Amino acid sequence: MTTFTALPTDIVDAYRAGAPDAHGNPPERHISNGSGNPCRHCLRDVPEGAEMLVLAHKPFDGTHPYAEVGPIFLCADPCVRSSGADLPQILTTSPDYLIKGYGKDDRIVYGTGAVTPRPEIADRIAAIFADPKVAYIHVRSARNNCYLTRADRAP
Template identity: 25%
Template sequence: MSGFQIQPFPVDRVRPLFALDERELARHGARRVTAQADVGYPCRVGLRDVRSGESLIALSYEHLPDRSPYRASGPVFVSDTRPARPEVNEWPDMLSRRPLSLRLYDERHDMIDAVLVHGSEAPAQVHALLDRTEAAYLHVHLQPRGCFACEIRRAQ
């Protein structure tokens, strides 16, 4: 069984957005939002649900920028928080509470498999998917909306 490692969100790419006003954010296709509940605003930087009243930035994030038929981007929330650095095989609570789609990719960035799973059962599926010889990495998407959550690779 392969160990897995959740890859840190590239916070350096989004941190400058927090200093921008609403007009400048709009030029970047982003906007500042305030969480209206304790659930439903998952921060990709901290891999946690932000609390009601906390500020986030909603933006379109290209999570599969490589040239392939599966090139993709989509909306994510980010907060100005300390980046999560999960340990090998660590599964964040934010992911445990949700239905997820696990999408498996090969070195050519082609999707080779996908499964729907409840977050509490996902680590076993992650291990099984990454044990496949053709597997390069997988993406976790939050269901039912399908927003990108994080990338996972085999632990080194």
């Protein structure tokens, strides 16, 4: 069983209050066009016409060669943090996603990365978690490599 882990509310609230992003810049404010703006907190698209934040985020602690930084979107207004085993809405809007496993040391476990068609996400995640070296999985955009969400083994 898998749990999809959204960004923690305290981190999102800090960004909403103007905390600097991974590059030291304040989050930019834009208006969502209603599609292609997936919030990494509620794991849903930011609604059309709603204000959103755009910022650089690094979903890792510390700095090292595998600590990728990339753009993310967040609802500018408070939203409910997503949690659970159900496939989040933001993983249902593209034909495929980049999925790759990471070890406890936050390094990619080579051989786990694959662009995966949407209907095969659950099976691919299960196959990656079959490798005991994998501690968690990142799901990213297959088109832009943007971080979407983290998958963890359910307790």
